[in-house]
Amino acid sequence: MPRSGNHIGAILTTVSALAFIINDAAMKWAIQVIPLFELLFMRGLIAVPLICLAMLVTRQLIKTVSRADGFLIGWRLLAEIAISYFLLVALKNMPISHVTLILQAAPLGLTLVAALMMGEKVSMRRWVAILFGFAGVVVIIRPGTAGFSPYAIFAVLTVLCIVFRDMVTRRLSPTIPSLPIAALTAFVILLLAMIMMPKTGSAMPTLSQLLIITIAAVAILIAYLLSVKIMRVGDVGFVAQFRYTGIVWAVIIGFFVFGEVPDMWTVAGALLIMATGIYTLRADR
Numbered sequence: 001m002p003r004s005g006n007h008i009g010a011i012l013t014t015v016s017a018l019a020f021i022i023n024d025a026a027m028k029w030a031i032q033v034i035p036l037f038e039l040l041f042m043r044g045l046i047a048v049p050l051i052c053l054a055m056l057v058t059r060q061l062i063k064t065v066s067r068a069d070g071f072l073i074g075w076r077l078l079a080e081i082a083i084s085y086f087l088l089v090a091l092k093n094m095p096i097s098h099v100t101l102i103l104q105a106a107p108l109g110l111t112l113v114a115a116l117m118m119g120e121k122v123s124m125r126r127w128v129a130i131l132f133g134f135a136g137v138v139v140i141i142r143p144g145t146a147g148f149s150p151y152a153i154f155a156v157l158t159v160l161c162i163v164f165r166d167m168v169t170r171r172l173s174p175t176i177p178s179l180p181i182a183a184l185t186a187f188v189i190l191l192l193a194m195i196m197m198p199k200t201g202s203a204m205p206t207l208s209q210l211l212i213i214t215i216a217a218v219a220i221l222i223a224y225l226l227s228v229k230i231m232r233v234g235d236v237g238f239v240a241q242f243r244y245t246g247i248v249w250a251v252i253i254g255f256f257v258f259g260e261v262p263d264m265w266t267v268a269g270a271l272l273i274m275a276t277g278i279y280t281l282r283a284d285r
Helices: 003-031 034-056 069-092 096-103 105-117 125-139 154-172 178-200 206-231 236-258 264-283
Strands: none
Touching: 003 034, 003 069, 003 096, 003 236, 034 105, 034 178, 034 206, 069 096, 096 125, 096 154, 096 236, 096 264, 105 125, 105 154, 105 236, 105 264, 125 264, 154 178, 154 236, 206 236, 236 264
16 A cells, blocks of 8 residues: 555544544533433434435445344444443543543454454454553553542443444445444434433523534544545554544543543553554554
Protein backbone atom coordinates (compact mmCIF):
# COMPACT_ATOMS: atom_id res chain seq x y z
CA MET A 1 0.00 0.00 0.00
CA PRO A 2 1.48 3.43 -0.98
CA ARG A 3 2.61 5.66 1.86
CA SER A 4 0.04 8.27 0.82
CA GLY A 5 -2.70 5.71 1.50
CA ASN A 6 -1.31 5.11 4.98
CA HIS A 7 -1.15 8.85 5.65
CA ILE A 8 -4.76 9.33 4.55
CA GLY A 9 -5.83 6.33 6.62
CA ALA A 10 -4.02 7.70 9.67
CA ILE A 11 -5.74 11.08 9.29
CA LEU A 12 -9.17 9.49 8.80
CA THR A 13 -8.65 7.24 11.84
CA THR A 14 -7.64 10.20 13.99
CA VAL A 15 -10.65 12.24 12.84
CA SER A 16 -12.95 9.25 13.35
CA ALA A 17 -11.64 8.80 16.91
CA LEU A 18 -12.25 12.50 17.58
CA ALA A 19 -15.79 12.25 16.20
CA PHE A 20 -16.58 9.29 18.48
CA ILE A 21 -15.29 11.23 21.50
CA ILE A 22 -17.27 14.35 20.50
CA ASN A 23 -20.41 12.20 20.43
CA ASP A 24 -19.62 10.74 23.86
CA ALA A 25 -18.82 14.18 25.30
CA ALA A 26 -22.02 15.70 23.90
CA MET A 27 -24.11 12.84 25.28
CA LYS A 28 -22.32 13.05 28.65
CA TRP A 29 -23.15 16.75 28.86
CA ALA A 30 -26.74 16.26 27.74
CA ILE A 31 -27.57 13.38 30.07
CA GLN A 32 -26.78 15.55 33.07
CA VAL A 33 -29.88 17.63 32.30
CA ILE A 34 -32.05 15.42 30.06
CA PRO A 35 -33.62 12.07 31.10
CA LEU A 36 -31.86 9.09 29.48
CA PHE A 37 -34.67 7.81 27.28
CA GLU A 38 -35.69 11.28 26.17
CA LEU A 39 -32.07 11.86 25.16
CA LEU A 40 -32.00 8.63 23.13
CA PHE A 41 -35.31 9.57 21.52
CA MET A 42 -34.14 13.04 20.52
CA ARG A 43 -30.83 11.79 19.13
CA GLY A 44 -32.75 9.15 17.17
CA LEU A 45 -35.04 11.78 15.65
CA ILE A 46 -31.96 13.47 14.22
CA ALA A 47 -29.83 10.40 13.48
CA VAL A 48 -32.39 8.29 11.60
CA PRO A 49 -33.01 10.81 8.76
CA LEU A 50 -29.26 11.45 8.48
CA ILE A 51 -28.49 7.73 8.17
CA CYS A 52 -31.30 7.23 5.65
CA LEU A 53 -29.90 10.12 3.60
CA ALA A 54 -26.46 8.50 3.70
CA MET A 55 -28.07 5.24 2.55
CA LEU A 56 -29.60 6.96 -0.48
CA VAL A 57 -26.37 8.75 -1.36
CA THR A 58 -24.27 5.58 -1.11
CA ARG A 59 -27.07 3.38 -2.52
CA GLN A 60 -26.78 0.91 0.33
CA LEU A 61 -30.12 -0.89 0.34
CA ILE A 62 -31.19 -4.36 1.48
CA LYS A 63 -33.34 -6.24 -1.03
CA THR A 64 -33.62 -9.62 0.66
CA VAL A 65 -32.58 -11.00 4.05
CA SER A 66 -32.22 -14.68 4.80
CA ARG A 67 -33.80 -16.17 7.90
CA ALA A 68 -30.36 -16.73 9.43
CA ASP A 69 -29.32 -13.11 8.81
CA GLY A 70 -32.62 -11.86 10.20
CA PHE A 71 -32.02 -13.83 13.40
CA LEU A 72 -28.50 -12.39 13.71
CA ILE A 73 -29.73 -8.85 13.05
CA GLY A 74 -32.26 -9.29 15.87
CA TRP A 75 -29.53 -10.29 18.33
CA ARG A 76 -27.41 -7.39 17.12
CA LEU A 77 -30.28 -4.99 17.80
CA LEU A 78 -30.60 -6.24 21.37
CA ALA A 79 -26.86 -5.74 21.88
CA GLU A 80 -27.01 -2.19 20.50
CA ILE A 81 -29.91 -1.31 22.80
CA ALA A 82 -27.95 -2.58 25.80
CA ILE A 83 -24.82 -0.70 24.66
CA SER A 84 -26.75 2.57 24.38
CA TYR A 85 -28.14 2.23 27.91
CA PHE A 86 -25.00 0.98 29.68
CA LEU A 87 -22.72 3.49 27.94
CA LEU A 88 -24.87 6.49 28.83
CA VAL A 89 -25.10 5.44 32.48
CA ALA A 90 -21.31 5.06 32.59
CA LEU A 91 -20.71 8.40 30.84
CA LYS A 92 -23.08 10.21 33.18
CA ASN A 93 -21.31 9.02 36.31
CA MET A 94 -17.65 8.54 35.30
CA PRO A 95 -14.89 10.65 33.73
CA ILE A 96 -15.05 10.37 29.95
CA SER A 97 -11.37 9.32 29.83
CA HIS A 98 -12.06 6.38 32.17
CA VAL A 99 -14.98 5.16 30.05
CA THR A 100 -12.96 5.53 26.85
CA LEU A 101 -10.06 3.57 28.30
CA ILE A 102 -12.26 0.73 29.55
CA LEU A 103 -13.86 0.50 26.09
CA GLN A 104 -10.40 -0.17 24.65
CA ALA A 105 -10.75 -3.66 26.14
CA ALA A 106 -13.36 -4.52 23.50
CA PRO A 107 -10.85 -5.57 20.78
CA LEU A 108 -9.00 -7.66 23.36
CA GLY A 109 -12.25 -9.30 24.43
CA LEU A 110 -13.16 -9.98 20.82
CA THR A 111 -9.83 -11.73 20.25
CA LEU A 112 -10.30 -13.75 23.44
CA VAL A 113 -13.82 -14.89 22.52
CA ALA A 114 -12.80 -15.66 18.93
CA ALA A 115 -10.01 -17.90 20.22
CA LEU A 116 -12.05 -19.68 22.89
CA MET A 117 -15.37 -20.06 21.06
CA MET A 118 -14.55 -19.93 17.35
CA GLY A 119 -11.24 -21.75 17.35
CA GLU A 120 -9.23 -18.89 15.86
CA LYS A 121 -5.50 -19.28 16.35
CA VAL A 122 -3.90 -16.77 18.70
CA SER A 123 -0.13 -16.57 19.11
CA MET A 124 1.56 -16.57 22.51
CA ARG A 125 2.48 -12.92 21.91
CA ARG A 126 -1.16 -11.99 21.55
CA TRP A 127 -2.13 -13.98 24.67
CA VAL A 128 0.45 -12.02 26.64
CA ALA A 129 -0.80 -8.77 25.09
CA ILE A 130 -4.40 -9.60 26.02
CA LEU A 131 -3.31 -10.30 29.61
CA PHE A 132 -1.47 -6.98 29.91
CA GLY A 133 -4.33 -5.12 28.21
CA PHE A 134 -6.86 -6.41 30.72
CA ALA A 135 -4.38 -5.59 33.49
CA GLY A 136 -4.44 -1.98 32.26
CA VAL A 137 -8.23 -1.93 32.56
CA VAL A 138 -8.02 -3.32 36.12
CA VAL A 139 -5.51 -0.58 37.02
CA ILE A 140 -8.02 2.04 35.84
CA ILE A 141 -11.05 0.47 37.55
CA ARG A 142 -9.17 -0.38 40.79
CA PRO A 143 -11.76 -2.80 42.23
CA GLY A 144 -11.77 -3.09 46.01
CA THR A 145 -10.10 0.29 46.56
CA ALA A 146 -11.37 3.74 47.52
CA GLY A 147 -10.93 4.86 43.90
CA PHE A 148 -13.37 2.23 42.57
CA SER A 149 -16.60 3.50 41.02
CA PRO A 150 -19.51 1.04 40.92
CA TYR A 151 -20.50 2.65 37.62
CA ALA A 152 -17.40 1.08 36.09
CA ILE A 153 -19.54 -2.07 35.98
CA PHE A 154 -21.71 -0.36 33.36
CA ALA A 155 -18.62 0.40 31.26
CA VAL A 156 -17.55 -3.25 31.53
CA LEU A 157 -21.06 -4.38 30.55
CA THR A 158 -20.78 -2.06 27.54
CA VAL A 159 -17.57 -3.84 26.54
CA LEU A 160 -19.22 -7.27 26.88
CA CYS A 161 -22.14 -6.14 24.71
CA ILE A 162 -19.77 -4.68 22.10
CA VAL A 163 -17.89 -7.99 21.93
CA PHE A 164 -21.18 -9.89 21.55
CA ARG A 165 -22.39 -7.45 18.87
CA ASP A 166 -19.17 -7.72 16.89
CA MET A 167 -19.18 -11.52 17.09
CA VAL A 168 -22.72 -11.55 15.74
CA THR A 169 -21.80 -9.04 13.03
CA ARG A 170 -18.94 -11.24 11.86
CA ARG A 171 -21.46 -14.01 11.17
CA LEU A 172 -23.66 -11.82 8.95
CA SER A 173 -23.55 -12.43 5.22
CA PRO A 174 -21.02 -10.14 3.48
CA THR A 175 -23.81 -9.03 1.13
CA ILE A 176 -25.62 -7.25 4.00
CA PRO A 177 -24.64 -3.54 3.81
CA SER A 178 -23.81 -1.70 7.03
CA LEU A 179 -25.85 1.52 6.74
CA PRO A 180 -29.30 -0.14 6.62
CA ILE A 181 -28.37 -2.07 9.78
CA ALA A 182 -27.35 1.20 11.42
CA ALA A 183 -30.62 2.84 10.33
CA LEU A 184 -32.70 -0.05 11.67
CA THR A 185 -30.78 0.03 14.95
CA ALA A 186 -31.28 3.78 15.38
CA PHE A 187 -34.99 3.45 14.54
CA VAL A 188 -35.60 0.60 17.02
CA ILE A 189 -33.78 2.49 19.81
CA LEU A 190 -35.88 5.56 18.97
CA LEU A 191 -39.12 3.54 19.28
CA LEU A 192 -38.02 1.92 22.54
CA ALA A 193 -37.05 5.31 23.96
CA MET A 194 -40.45 6.73 22.93
CA ILE A 195 -42.20 3.89 24.77
CA MET A 196 -40.09 4.36 27.91
CA MET A 197 -40.26 8.18 28.04
CA PRO A 198 -43.68 8.43 29.76
CA LYS A 199 -42.43 6.11 32.51
CA THR A 200 -39.16 7.94 33.19
CA GLY A 201 -40.25 11.51 32.59
CA SER A 202 -39.34 14.11 29.99
CA ALA A 203 -38.71 17.83 29.73
CA MET A 204 -38.86 20.37 26.93
CA PRO A 205 -35.26 20.76 25.71
CA THR A 206 -33.74 24.19 25.30
CA LEU A 207 -32.20 25.39 22.05
CA SER A 208 -28.69 24.81 23.39
CA GLN A 209 -29.60 21.26 24.41
CA LEU A 210 -30.99 20.56 20.95
CA LEU A 211 -27.77 21.89 19.44
CA ILE A 212 -25.66 19.57 21.62
CA ILE A 213 -27.77 16.55 20.67
CA THR A 214 -27.52 17.49 16.98
CA ILE A 215 -23.75 17.67 17.34
CA ALA A 216 -23.79 14.19 18.89
CA ALA A 217 -25.91 12.75 16.05
CA VAL A 218 -23.77 14.31 13.32
CA ALA A 219 -20.53 13.29 15.06
CA ILE A 220 -21.54 9.65 15.44
CA LEU A 221 -22.61 9.48 11.77
CA ILE A 222 -19.29 10.99 10.63
CA ALA A 223 -17.37 8.59 12.87
CA TYR A 224 -19.30 5.63 11.50
CA LEU A 225 -18.85 6.59 7.84
CA LEU A 226 -15.14 7.24 8.36
CA SER A 227 -14.68 3.91 10.15
CA VAL A 228 -16.06 2.16 7.05
CA LYS A 229 -13.83 4.21 4.72
CA ILE A 230 -10.74 3.48 6.85
CA MET A 231 -11.01 -0.24 6.11
CA ARG A 232 -10.36 0.53 2.43
CA VAL A 233 -7.46 2.96 2.83
CA GLY A 234 -3.89 2.13 3.92
CA ASP A 235 -2.45 -0.91 5.68
CA VAL A 236 -4.70 -2.01 8.54
CA GLY A 237 -1.72 -2.75 10.81
CA PHE A 238 -0.43 0.81 10.37
CA VAL A 239 -3.71 2.71 10.34
CA ALA A 240 -5.29 0.90 13.32
CA GLN A 241 -2.60 2.23 15.67
CA PHE A 242 -4.11 5.70 15.34
CA ARG A 243 -7.39 4.62 16.95
CA TYR A 244 -5.62 5.18 20.28
CA THR A 245 -5.68 8.91 19.58
CA GLY A 246 -9.23 8.60 20.93
CA ILE A 247 -7.70 8.27 24.41
CA VAL A 248 -5.81 11.53 23.90
CA TRP A 249 -8.96 13.29 22.64
CA ALA A 250 -10.93 11.97 25.63
CA VAL A 251 -8.34 13.30 28.11
CA ILE A 252 -8.21 16.71 26.37
CA ILE A 253 -12.00 17.10 26.14
CA GLY A 254 -12.45 15.72 29.66
CA PHE A 255 -10.03 18.32 31.01
CA PHE A 256 -11.27 21.40 29.14
CA VAL A 257 -15.01 20.62 29.05
CA PHE A 258 -15.63 18.69 32.28
CA GLY A 259 -12.63 19.71 34.38
CA GLU A 260 -11.46 16.09 34.69
CA VAL A 261 -7.82 15.57 35.67
CA PRO A 262 -6.55 11.98 35.25
CA ASP A 263 -4.64 10.57 38.22
CA MET A 264 -1.45 8.52 38.00
CA TRP A 265 -3.36 5.23 38.00
CA THR A 266 -5.40 6.33 35.00
CA VAL A 267 -2.26 7.44 33.17
CA ALA A 268 -0.52 4.15 34.00
CA GLY A 269 -3.50 2.11 32.79
CA ALA A 270 -3.74 4.20 29.63
CA LEU A 271 -0.07 3.70 28.79
CA LEU A 272 -0.37 -0.04 29.41
CA ILE A 273 -3.45 -0.37 27.17
CA MET A 274 -1.95 1.74 24.38
CA ALA A 275 1.40 -0.09 24.51
CA THR A 276 -0.40 -3.44 24.46
CA GLY A 277 -2.54 -2.49 21.47
CA ILE A 278 0.32 -1.10 19.42
CA TYR A 279 2.53 -4.10 20.28
CA THR A 280 -0.21 -6.48 19.15
CA LEU A 281 -0.68 -4.65 15.86
CA ARG A 282 3.05 -4.62 15.14
CA ALA A 283 3.48 -8.25 16.16
CA ASP A 284 0.83 -9.31 13.63
CA ARG A 285 2.43 -7.44 10.73
